[in-house]
Amino acid sequence: MPEIQPVPLPPLGAEEISTACDYCVVGCSYRVWRWKVGAGGTANTAVPWANPSQHNIVQWQGEPHHVLVLPDPQARAVNPLGNHSMRGGTLAQKCYNPENKTRERLTTPLLRVRGELQPVSWDTALDIMAAVSKHVLKNHGEHAWGVKAYSYQYFENTYAITRLALDAIGTPAFAPHDKCANGNDAAGLDDAGLEAFAPAYEDWGACDVLFMSGTDPFETKSTLFTSWIMRGGAPNKTLIFATPHRSMGVAWAEQRGGLWLPVIPGTDTLLHNAIARVIVERGWQDQAFIEHWVAKRWEVDQGYGRGTRNTPWQWRTTWGTWQSDWEDFRQFLMSRDEHRLEHAARITGVSAR
């Protein structure tokens, strides 16, 4: 077994830096302590206890430095008192250190030459990309030039590639890492004129019923689940999951009277529509909310369904061809046979009872 090294405490006066976890969109608050290897001084015993996964040695200004990366014990807003997930709890491990596994990280572009990937300089890689791009644009047009871009973390990481694709080249074939196109995160809600990411974390905690489809936030947004959904203003809320797996969040929900709809992968849209049809058949929808907030026919036709506002109008405004308003949606729900509960149950695997 490898010997476990004790985690050093930073000396008094070590640099203290505020940052955020970049492993998921929750954005938990973290603090980093950084000090030169070999620096003496009195240990700062006020720093929270750190485990070996929260320590690393990095190069900083050409010299080796210790770093401790710890969830912020002072946090109030997102991850109160330094709550965090295992992912965030090991952030220090991803800092580049040639003495550990991070040495495998790519440090130059790679070019496949006669079947073998070979390191090349950034100048070479950019020259090749420019030459191939010019060839594609000249012979096939901008629709044939596409890019799939990493889109997490900070604006600075995405600005250049976004400008290149959408401004300089002007291609619609541009997609962030988690989507098949440069579309909205929840296109249906956005087209209806509702902001998909409007809820504050307090709202997740204060709701009476939470319906989660295709995800278990305990796994994907752990702090949102453990700090807000499990607690918050209404800790006894009812959780409903539509997921293929009985995950940890599902188990927790079921213990508290929640519901698990074990949907067959790929059939969740039908499940949503079947549930929506039952709601509409029984008149359970909040009609006043719909009348007030959901985009009207004219707004939809004009491209004013508010989700289209950030998208070039010529890509989205279809003069009513496929966008919809509330009445269209209601007719769609009621007219399709597959939205009937019995029919949907056969396809989705979720019992109609």
Ligand code: SF4
């Ligand atoms: S929930 Fe976990 S992965 Fe997400 S930001 Fe917080 S610590 Fe990072």
